[in-house]
Amino acid sequence: MQPITLQFYQIVVVGIALFMIYTGTQKFLSRGAGQSLLKLLVRIVVWGGMAAVALFPEFTDVLAKLIGLEGNINAVILVGFLLVFLMIFKILSVVERIEQDITRTVRRESLDQFQGRKK
Amino acid sequence: MKAVYIVIPAYDEEKLIGQVVQDVAKEGFTSIIVVDDGSSDTTSQAAQSAGAIVIRHRINRGKGAATRTGIEAAVQLGADIVVTMDGDGQHSPKDIHAVIQPIMENKYEVVLGSRQISKGAMPSHKIVHNKIANTITLLYSGIRVQDSQSGFRAYSRHACTLLDTTSDSYEYESEIIRLIAAHKLSYVEAPISTLYTDYSTSKLHKQDISNGIRTVYKMLWKALS
Structure with a gap:
């Protein structure tokens, strides 16, 4: 049995x-x-x-054959897609955070006005 | 006697909100908070004329955002129990007694109103929508409930302070269930009746088509991000 060498x-x-x-x-x-x-x-x-x-790594060959991907150019395109998805994910995260900030601001203003009316 | 506050989020509900407030008051619950979620009609005036405390969002932020604003106001006003219900008349104020009872008896922290989900009792498109939502909510929270999308719920004051929701729209109802699990709050489901009038059904239908996919997407987004 050959020893397993990891990079x-x-x-x-x-x-x-x-x-x-x-x-x-x-x-x-x-x-x-x-x-x-x-x-x-x-x-x-x-993960x-x-x-x-x-x-x-040979698993990627099986995967490539399975989904029909072959050659370096395809790998580059795939990486490009992954980067685009990553950017979309990041942009949506920012949008979501801004939405939550807007809601917090609107709520704070509403409750402050309500408190002001009570006094 | 525990102070019970009723929170009703409302968006462009001038036709029915006054009647809903009056019906709730008839059941003996006079502490009613209507959160006008940036309506373009006279929802605020109608609710105020009917005797509700009105809080107004400057711009529309969604049902979840409005409900949380109402809950925060109720806690500030000293509520021991907060009941949330819809402003379109689909919930029967008579059911308030049933949803607050388990909290009155200090048995549970949260009561989830549960509509009868069967043919005849609920429009068929709503049944499909509910089953999908219940499955996603189970994956999202780990809790299986019969009606994950009901807005008719009751919370103890303690639960209100823990349920730190961030969902603005209809995914709010599922987020509440996730937070119940996260904070290990005791909960029970209570059967409620639902009135499917032409008015409420038209609103529900609009919600299903335009917001159903968005709600699922947002729930998945929150689960993954």
């Missing part, structure tokens, strides 16, 4: 993935704010998938 990047990716899955599971089990089974499952699938790809 540096594989150790780093697997380490980060295990850490993220561990913290997610811990938060879910302690019923932390905003935690749900769906969120935990997504975390396991995403588990990254660890699996890092440990078994």
Whole structure:
């Protein structure tokens, strides 16, 4: 049996993935704010998938054949898509935060006016 | 005697809000807060004329945002129990007694009004909508309830101070269930009747089509982000 040799990047990716899955599971089990089974499952699938790809790079060949992706140019396009999705995610996060800020401001003003009317 | 406040979020409800406030008062609950969520009609005036305390949002922020504003006002006014109900007349004020009873007896912190979800009792498109929403709420919160989208609920003062919601729209109802789980609040479901008038059904239908997908998307978004 041949000894398993891991590249540096594989150790780093697997380490980060295990850490993220561990913290997610811990938060879910302690019923932390905003935690749900769906969120935990997504975390396991995403980080588990990254660890699996890092440990078994040949898995991407199977995946590429499965979804019909072949060649470097396709990989570049795929990375481009991922970046666009990441940007959309970030923009939506900002929009959501602004929406919440607006609501807080409107609520504060309404309650202040209400308090003023009471006096 | 515990102080019970009724919170009614309302948006462009001038036709019915006055009647809803009067019907609630007839049941013996006179501390009624109507949150006018930036209506373009005379909802505020109609509610005030009927005897409600009116708080007005300068701009429309959604049912969830208006409900939370009302709950905060009720807590400031010294409420021991806060009941939330819709302003379109679909909820029967007679059911208020049933939803506050478990909190009056100090048995539960939250009571979730639960509509009868069956053919004949509820429009068929609403049944489908509810089943999908209940499943997503189960995934989102870990709690299985019969009616995750009912706005007819009662909260103890303690629960009100813990339920720090951020949802502005219809995903608010599911977020409440998630927070019940997160804070380990005791809860029970109480059966309520629902009046599906032409008016309330037209509003519900509008909500289903225009907001259903957005609500699911926002719930998933909050779960993942």
